[in-house]
Amino acid sequence: xxxxxxxxxxxxxxxxxxxxxxxxxxxxxxxxxxxxxxxxxxxxxxxxxxxxxxxxxxxxxxxxxxxxxxxxxxxxxxxxxxxxxxxxxxxxxxxxxxxxxxxxxxxxxxxxxxxxxxxxxxxxxxxxxxxxxxxxxxxxxxxxxxxxxxxxxxxxxxxxxxxxxxxxxxxxxxxxxxxxxxxxxxxxxxxxxxxxxxxxxxxxxxxxxxxxxxxxxxxxxxxxxxxxxxxxxxx
Amino acid sequence: xxxxxxxxxxxxxxxxxxxxxxxxxxxxxxxxxxxxxxxxxxxxxxxxxxxxxxxxxxxxxxxxxxxxxxxxxxxxxxxxxxxxxxxxxxxxxxxxxxxxxxxxxxxxxxxxxxxxxxxxxxxxxxxxxxxxxxxxxxxxxxxxxxxxxxxxxxxxxxxxxxxxxxxxxxxxxxxxxxxxxxxxxxxxxxxxxxxxxxxxxxxxxxxxxxxxxxxxxxxxxxxxxxxxxxxxxxxxxxxxxxxxxxxxxxxxxxxxxxxxxxxxxxxxxxxxxxxxxxxxxxxxxxxxxxxxxxxxxxxxxx
Ligand SMILES: Nc1ncnc2c1ncn2[C@@H]1O[C@H](COP(=O)(O)OP(=O)(O)O)[C@@H](O)[C@H]1O
Ligand SMILES: [Mg+2]
Numbered sequence: 001x002x003x004x005x006x007x008x009x010x011x012x013x014x015x016x017x018x019x020x021x022x023x024x025x026x027x028x029x030x031x032x033x034x035x036x037x038x039x040x041x042x043x044x045x046x047x048x049x050x051x052x053x054x055x056x057x058x059x060x061x062x063x064x065x066x067x068x069x070x071x072x073x074x075x076x077x078x079x080x081x082x083x084x085x086x087x088x089x090x091x092x093x094x095x096x097x098x099x100x101x102x103x104x105x106x107x108x109x110x111x112x113x114x115x116x117x118x119x120x121x122x123x124x125x126x127x128x129x130x131x132x133x134x135x136x137x138x139x140x141x142x143x144x145x146x147x148x149x150x151x152x153x154x155x156x157x158x159x160x161x162x163x164x165x166x167x168x169x170x171x172x173x174x175x176x177x178x179x180x181x182x183x184x185x186x187x188x189x190x191x192x193x194x195x196x197x198x199x200x201x202x203x204x205x206x207x208x209x210x211x212x213x214x215x216x217x218x219x220x221x222x223x224x225x226x227x228x229x230x231x232x233x234x235x
Numbered sequence: 236x237x238x239x240x241x242x243x244x245x246x247x248x249x250x251x252x253x254x255x256x257x258x259x260x261x262x263x264x265x266x267x268x269x270x271x272x273x274x275x276x277x278x279x280x281x282x283x284x285x286x287x288x289x290x291x292x293x294x295x296x297x298x299x300x301x302x303x304x305x306x307x308x309x310x311x312x313x314x315x316x317x318x319x320x321x322x323x324x325x326x327x328x329x330x331x332x333x334x335x336x337x338x339x340x341x342x343x344x345x346x347x348x349x350x351x352x353x354x355x356x357x358x359x360x361x362x363x364x365x366x367x368x369x370x371x372x373x374x375x376x377x378x379x380x381x382x383x384x385x386x387x388x389x390x391x392x393x394x395x396x397x398x399x400x401x402x403x404x405x406x407x408x409x410x411x412x413x414x415x416x417x418x419x420x421x422x423x424x425x426x427x428x429x430x431x432x433x434x435x436x437x438x439x440x441x442x443x444x445x446x447x448x449x450x451x452x453x454x455x456x457x458x459x460x461x462x463x464x465x466x467x468x469x470x471x472x473x474x475x476x477x478x479x480x481x482x483x484x485x486x487x488x489x490x491x492x493x494x495x496x497x498x499x500x501x502x503x504x505x506x507x508x509x510x511x512x513x514x515x516x517x518x519x520x521x522x523x524x525x526x527x528x529x530x531x532x533x534x535x536x537x
Contacts (some may be wrong), residue, residue, distance in 0.1 A: 069429075071429045074424075074425060086421070088415050089418060090418055095411055098411060099411065099428075100426060147426075
């Protein structure tokens with residue numbers, strides 16, 4: 001489904017990714033863990049072509065997307081819930097969701113998907129005419145996830161979905177991520193500093209440190225790994 | 236106070252305001268989307284007027300009836316101005332998308348001077364008479380002592396353009412994409428919006444409204460020259476800042492506030508300082524309310 005081969009990405013002089021190789025198979029949940037600044041967000045932005053790779057190749061569904069424009073890449077079936085949610089503050093909740101369907105034409109299915117996200121997050125239905133900027137942090141995260149669902153991705157990239165949220169909302173959001181994965185066989189790549197929940201959810205994980213991958217294993221094994229425990233689980 | 240005189244001033248102010256609004260929209264939409272003051276915008280308006288003049292002269296010479304002339308002159312002016320606006324962005328602004336703002340601003344001023352001199356060379360530095368494209372409608376005769384048919388057409392056309400533009404921005408897929416792009420370009424492209432295309436569309440829409448403004452004011456004043464874009468351009472810019480640059484309703488409101496106050500000021504105080512008045516307003520807003528009447532804050536756009 002997704003494969004990164006020796007990806008390097010730089011911000012001017014700073015080399016943020018120093019040769020990242022990873023893959024995700026159809027229907028898998030993959031998680032990227034690592035401290036702040038390790039390069040997790042950059043991996044997701046590089047996949048989408050926002051910060052294009054300077055070296056290496058990215059394949060999505062067998063197609064080399066390394067040098068494609070972001071709007072072309074996402075049109076192949078990728079959707080990202082970026083760090084900080086990036087809700088359009090002056091668009092209403094409904095308009096934010098509409099933007100998720102920008103590339104779709106199947107009006108009937110869109111209507112069904114809208115009912116689906118309103119069923120997942122009833123609060124959004126209540127707030128549908130409110131500007132996105134007036135929602136609380138948790139509501140914005142729900143909206144960001146819903147907006148991504150509205151584009152019916154085959155691959156969903158989630159960056160820090162639980163950052164700054166109350167534990168109860170965090171749990172709710174992780175339940176919904178699992179549900180999206182199970183119901184639609186959506187492949188998921190999840191970046192998280194808070195590794196505990198992420199590793200429990202994930203089939204496999206990659207541990208990142210300053211732009212490289214230092215360790216990869218199944219979620220279960222990483223949870224049990226002593227080094228991971230001390231560095232990322234705070235145990 | 237003579238009520239008829241005041242009415243005349245108000246109608247005159249609405250006419251001015253309409254023209255300012257048509258131009259101010261281009262400034263504010265472009266600012267909303269790429270945070271650039273497009274100083275060459277006034278020249279797009281001037282080019283629209285010149286195109287209208289050339290096309291209407293040729294068509295009239297070939298004996299085309301009045302309505303045909305108006306239609307084709309307007310269509311040509313709009314299309315031509317849109318081509319200029321589109322190309323302007325592609326060659327002078329797009330290559331500088333990630334350059335410091337000052338570079339882009341200098342590029343904008345350079346393009347403004349370039350267009351003025353290009354028209355000076357290709358046409359003339361003199362004022363050219365512009366034909367009265369708008370006929371004295373029979374049905375308007377009884378009221379024409381209060382307001383000319385041309386003024387009526389200016390106000391009505393502006394109102395129609397405003398309504399269409401509002402519908403475009405609020406309800407269409409492209410309009411929503413324009414608003415989304417103005418608020419967060421990275422997120423917009425993550426959702427599949429072609430940001431470069433949206434920026435081009437913004438320049439095209441702004442150029443079209445400017446061309447309409449150019450034609451209307453030219454048929455009102457009856458003459459044009461290569462510098463006509465400068466003063467009106469600056470005033471429309473003041474109107475956009477007054478309303479809150481980046482905000483579309485703001486630009487329209489600012490344009491009418493400026494047009495009306497200018498008209499009343501020249502009517503009651505002095506017409507010698509007519510053009511200084513706009514700058515006075517600009518200085519006052521920049522001091523007391525830099526975000527303008529409807530501007531939410533520095534980040535509020537389209
Ligand atoms: N826009 C940027 N400009 C310059 N450097 C950046 C930018 N974004 C991230 N970086 C740098 O790239 C590195 C990786 O950052 P990031 O991908 O955000 O890490 P993470 O998501 O794991 O916290 C960091 O050293 C960060 O300072
Ligand atoms: Mg990050």
